[in-house]
Amino acid sequence: MQAERKALVIGGGIAGMSAAIALRQAGLSVDVCDRDPHWKVYGAGITITGPTLRAMGRLGVLDEVLRQGYAADGIDVCSTDGRKLMTIDTRSDALGGIPSAGGILRPTLHSIISARLLTLGPTMMLGVTVETLENEADHVNIVFSTGKSARYDLVVGADGIYSRTRQQLFPDAPRPHYAGQYCWRLMMPRHPDILRRTFFLGGQGKVGLNPVSPDSMYMFYVEAQAEPIWRDETKQHLLLSELLSPYGGVLKDVRNKLTASSQIVCRPLETVFVGEDWTKGRTVLIGDAAHATTPQLASGAGMGIEDGLVLGEEIGRNVDIAAGLSAFMARRYDRCKLVVDSSLEISRLEREQAPPAAQTAVVERALATLNEEF
Numbered sequence: 001m002q003a004e005r006k007a008l009v010i011g012g013g014i015a016g017m018s019a020a021i022a023l024r025q026a027g028l029s030v031d032v033c034d035r036d037p038h039w040k041v042y043g044a045g046i047t048i049t050g051p052t053l054r055a056m057g058r059l060g061v062l063d064e065v066l067r068q069g070y071a072a073d074g075i076d077v078c079s080t081d082g083r084k085l086m087t088i089d090t091r092s093d094a095l096g097g098i099p100s101a102g103g104i105l106r107p108t109l110h111s112i113i114s115a116r117l118l119t120l121g122p123t124m125m126l127g128v129t130v131e132t133l134e135n136e137a138d139h140v141n142i143v144f145s146t147g148k149s150a151r152y153d154l155v156v157g158a159d160g161i162y163s164r165t166r167q168q169l170f171p172d173a174p175r176p177h178y179a180g181q182y183c184w185r186l187m188m189p190r191h192p193d194i195l196r197r198t199f200f201l202g203g204q205g206k207v208g209l210n211p212v213s214p215d216s217m218y219m220f221y222v223e224a225q226a227e228p229i230w231r232d233e234t235k236q237h238l239l240l241s242e243l244l245s246p247y248g249g250v251l252k253d254v255r256n257k258l259t260a261s262s263q264i265v266c267r268p269l270e271t272v273f274v275g276e277d278w279t280k281g282r283t284v285l286i287g288d289a290a291h292a293t294t295p296q297l298a299s300g301a302g303m304g305i306e307d308g309l310v311l312g313e314e315i316g317r318n319v320d321i322a323a324g325l326s327a328f329m330a331r332r333y334d335r336c337k338l339v340v341d342s343s344l345e346i347s348r349l350e351r352e353q354a355p356p357a358a359q360t361a362v363v364e365r366a367l368a369t370l371n372e373e374f
């Protein structure tokens with residue numbers, strides 16, 4: 001009988017938790033370390049695409065996500081005055097009846113996925129990070145920030161866009177870089193006219209409203225800025241109000257309700273793509289650590305969830321870790337590259353204020369490919 005294989009997942013975010021679930025489902029013993037002692041997630045809503053919901057089904061969290069979030073097919077595309085121009089059909093036979101779009105609050109998603117993970121009995125090490133990592137031929141030696149050391153058959157770096165594991169494994173890898181845009185997000189009660197993801201195209205920025213539960217939704221506004229700039233957080237509502245001033249329809253209502261206490265987050269968008277191989281020996285990068293995308297396709301977290309799922313499937317079906325990792329790369333590279341490249345292409349079209357049809361064509365093309373099984 002084969003001895004139980006042992007994996008360490010560094011980072012308990014969306015990608016790391018998904019990998020830990022899938023590796024437990026494949027029968028490995030799993031330790032997870034996260035540097036955050038409270039294992040908390042902050043932030044607004046998140047959009048979930050059909051393929052992401054499909055992956056969630058295989059991780060055992062779909063029913064709860066649909067119960068606590070919001071799902072509806074299609075994307076309504078409106079002009080700046082709020083008139084509906086078209087609905088992009090996001091449905092696909094490849095999704096096998098799963099809704100093709102949805103949204104959820106980030107903290108709600110974190111609590112659903114973490115609850116599922118904890119039922120599978122991993123060892124959680126919170127407030128702990130990795131000091132040193134050494135790949136040997138048949139194991140990986142780890143020394144933790146606590147001073148404790150351990151040996152693993154597999155180590156997964158899921159520690160996000162500023163990944164320390166990436167620096168340790170690939171010191172020459174590209175660094176995250178600013179993508180020329182800021183993303184504003186605002187939480188608010190769901191407007192009765194917003195029934196699905198809704199984009200407002202043709203203005204200076206790209207604006208969208210996404211329901212995340214029957215009662216709540218979030219707005220995003222993607223703003224072009226050639227260089228990162230400093231902003232006074234106490235005046236964010238005034239600046240956002242100015243950015244929304246050319247818009248009519250529901251966005252006019254949203255603007256009229258902005259106050260100093262509105263829940264607004266504004267962040268520069270960054271991206272990084274490690275290259276053709278995210279593995280070294282018995283270690284692998286997943287999620288934003290390997291391929292952080294700008295959010296135009298709302299698929300960054302989705303790719304991290306799929307990475308985790310596929311890693312568990314391939315390590316489960318391959319006794320040899322190297323064979324499992326190479327099968328993982330073969331299934332993940334093209335898909336994640338498509339998301340990063342298409343998102344940057346849409347970002348460029350947005351910054352050039354290209355016609356809405358040119359922008360939606362890239363979205364439709366990429367979503368059709370992502371809907372396919374992989």
Ligand SMILES: Cc1cc2nc3c(=O)[nH]c(=O)nc-3n(C[C@H](O)[C@H](O)[C@H](O)COP(=O)(O)OP(=O)(O)OC[C@H]3O[C@@H](n4cnc5c(N)ncnc54)[C@H](O)[C@@H]3O)c2cc1C
Nearest residue numbers: 011013014015035047129159160287288298299300301302
């Ligand atoms: C503005 C914006 C909007 C977005 N909207 C969407 C969307 O609508 N839909 C979508 O699918 N995606 C979206 N994304 C992308 C999505 O947020 C990310 O792709 C996703 O959160 C990445 O998950 P991750 O687990 O790889 O990394 P993270 O979420 O960053 O998690 C990393 C984890 O590792 C831990 N950690 C970090 N360093 C260490 C260390 N050294 N040791 C131990 N632990 C460590 C952290 O505490 C954290 O828990 C958006 C991104 C942005 C910026």
